[in-house]
Amino acid sequence: MSASVSPDWIAVDWGTTNLRAFAMQGGTVVDQAQSDQGMGGLTTDGFEPALRALISPWIAAGNLPVIACGMVGSRQGWVEAAYRAVPCTPLDTVLTRAPASGGLAVHVVSGLSQAAPPDVMRGEETQIAGFLQLNPGWDGVICLPGTHTKWAHLSAGEVVSFQTVMTGELFALLGQSSVLRHSLDPDGWHDAAFAEAVGDTMAHPERLAARLFGLRAGQLLQSTDGAIARARLSGLLIGSELAATKAYWLGQNLAILGTGAQARAYRDALALQGAHAIPADTDRATLAGLTAARRLLREAT
Amino acid sequence: MSASVSPDWIAVDWGTTNLRAFAMQGGTVVDQAQSDQGMGGLTTDGFEPALRALISPWIAAGNLPVIACGMVGSRQGWVEAAYRAVPCTPLDTVLTRAPASGGLAVHVVSGLSQAAPPDVMRGEETQIAGFLQLNPGWDGVICLPGTHTKWAHLSAGEVVSFQTVMTGELFALLGQSSVLRHSLDPDGWHDAAFAEAVGDTMAHPERLAARLFGLRAGQLLQSTDGAIARARLSGLLIGSELAATKAYWLGQNLAILGTGAQARAYRDALALQGAHAIPADTDRATLAGLTAARRLLREAT
Missing domain, CATH: 3.30.420.300 (2-keto-3-deoxy-galactonokinase, substrate binding domain)
Known part of the structure; x- marks a missing residue:
């Protein structure tokens, strides 16, 4: 210092x-x-x-x-x-x-x-406030990818409603602790496999439960590459999330607050559906939000 | 002895x-x-x-x-x-x-x-053989609940096709290792909550990803009982499985090979869809299958 x-x-x-x-x-x-x-x-x-x-x-x-x-x-x-x-x-x-x-x-x-459906967030409200500081007057839906991804509908400076989806935690549990861990490359990626899996789950979300073990069987029977299997698992889960949150993103003004591979995967999956989200930086938003909180506190005291 | x-x-x-x-x-x-x-x-x-x-x-x-x-x-x-x-x-x-x-x-x-979709089983083939020994000439679909539940279509003494669903492993991972573990009773059950969750997922399988975190939020905001939350999680996952395997059970002659709470949950969930499965005992089937394997081996040698 x-x-x-x-x-x-x-x-x-x-x-x-x-x-x-x-x-x-x-x-x-x-x-x-x-x-x-x-x-x-x-x-x-x-x-x-x-x-x-x-x-x-x-x-x-x-x-x-x-x-x-x-x-x-x-x-x-x-x-x-x-x-x-x-x-x-x-x-x-x-x-x-x-x-x-x-x-x-x-x-x-x-x-x-949120009372119905029941939902909670803690920490993301500060990032959302910071995003609004950095983008005054912005209305639309903001997606905050994470262990528990949040989708929040913002209007006139308020959070109107939000939805949590456990995709990040499911991806970690299935990829690291389930039988699928034997078939997944820990870091690999494959754009086409990801896109295909997103499309499959969006078109047939009811098939998700039957698709997961196929990642293991595909490796045992066809020696499917671990990077392909990992991208497929991500695509199946993010596709399932987009099927569940369609009301949040279809036809909306969209922002994704996040950096790195996970945020990019969400942006790519949404773009495949014709939904284009602006990226925003998490650290900047967090600091802008805490700064706004401090200003509110000073104004009130 | x-x-x-x-x-x-x-x-x-x-x-x-x-x-x-x-x-x-x-x-x-x-x-x-x-x-x-x-x-x-x-x-x-x-x-x-x-x-x-x-x-x-x-x-x-x-x-x-x-x-x-x-x-x-x-x-x-x-x-x-x-x-x-x-x-x-x-x-x-x-x-x-x-x-x-x-x-x-x-x-x-x-x-x-099975080549397409890729799938494998190991152990269940012996139980299926035993079931056929105990029920000669039986045609239909047999469900074998487990960590990796199997659905097998049997006709004229052959396994025609099969499908693995990881519901048991997902239930264990989410119930014991995810954030939901804080909100679930380790053993409790609630028939009505299970039935409602099965019905919800069957009617709207695309909403599954958005329903899971609600189990946590419901406990935080409404002090939802842990037994209800556990039955709901089971219902969401088995409902998702039934949505994915409809071709296996809809309008089929059905048997469930298994005993205990997990097999009962499958039987109840199927009955809610108007599909009535006969129960069969796993241990008896395993021994009958191994006995059949021994007889085949002796006949061949």
Whole structure:
């Protein structure tokens, strides 16, 4: 951290498996640090030490306000930040204070809930808020690929409805823990096999259950390449997701918030259906969202 | 083992996780033994000791022929017993001899394969043969629920085609290893929730991907009972399987080979669709199948 640039607050993205902290001056990152002390591996007493281990250099001269989003606000987290029910803006002026010692003020962003069909998100609301900061006035549907991919319908600055699909977790479980693991290349890819599988599942979503074991049998009987099998599994699952979420993306203004292979797979699958999504960067959106949360908090207090 | 009843051969059911051996006199079990030395935990050198540990009392006075079915005949098993391609009878006169010492003759039953769509079975062919022994002349479709459920179309004593669905493995992975594990009772059940979920997925199989996370959200937001959530997950997955295998069961003469809760769930789900399956016992079928394999072997040699 440069001595000439002093942070005035700290942004924290605290998920199940990772903790990332950013020393901020206004909307600008002046330093950052991260650890693997995600919420999933911590008990109540572990949160404050885990955070202080990262931010202590930044608060040596005095406390700075901390704004945190993600699973840190779940019932098993540091403090439960109650869900806010949609339709609502992605962020509120009220944050939940976590119990920290020595006057350290840690404010946790609430997740969103939906009564019917029942659904929840925690962390993505901050990314959505950041996306809206970076794209003022944007209306449409935003897809946030992940372990649990979220689809959110945004209108006039509010989240109107949303839908979670466990495609990322299913892909990991089937690819790493099921009998299919013997037939999949851990990293390979094959565009045509992916496209064919997406098309098959979109056209016949009722056949999904019968298609999965074929990946194993195809390798045993026809020595199907593991990269092809992996791309097919991804295509079957993403195709199934697109069949289930058609109301979210068909004929909508679309954005995909994510980078890397998973986001590209979603973009390709949607493009195969004639739906073209604009890409957006997750880290930028998260920081813009936490910055917006801090501004709302200051305006309210 | 009663001294007055001497076995004349040994039947072995050797799967991925278990090994079961039966001292047989003709078609009658005179003694039995089992261990957890399934094929999945053994290397090539481990098979003979694992088998001898169970059968040594029975062969103290002299070797007896051993007939084995299941994953012991896979490429990673004791000896690879090449797949036979359908359409064919479930059993053949030719078995594959495993490399055992001291003149012990271990004959392994072949699995079945299907070229298109690619599929394989290993072990179930013996159960199907046994079912046909116990129900001579039976034509129709037999469902064998399991980790990988099999549906087989039988006609004139042959397996015409078959289909594997990974429902059992998916249910275990989602129920025990995914985020849903927090919301499911490990043993509970709820008939009405199961029936509703089967009906939902049958009517709208394209919605499956969007329904799974709702089990978690329903528990977080509405404190849905874990037994209800577990029955719903089973219903969603079995409903998805029935949607995918409709050609196998709609308007067919049906049998379910299996006992216990899983077989009952399949029978209930089919009955909800107006399809009534006769139940059949797996252990009886396995022993009848191995007995038929032994008879075929003796006739051929």
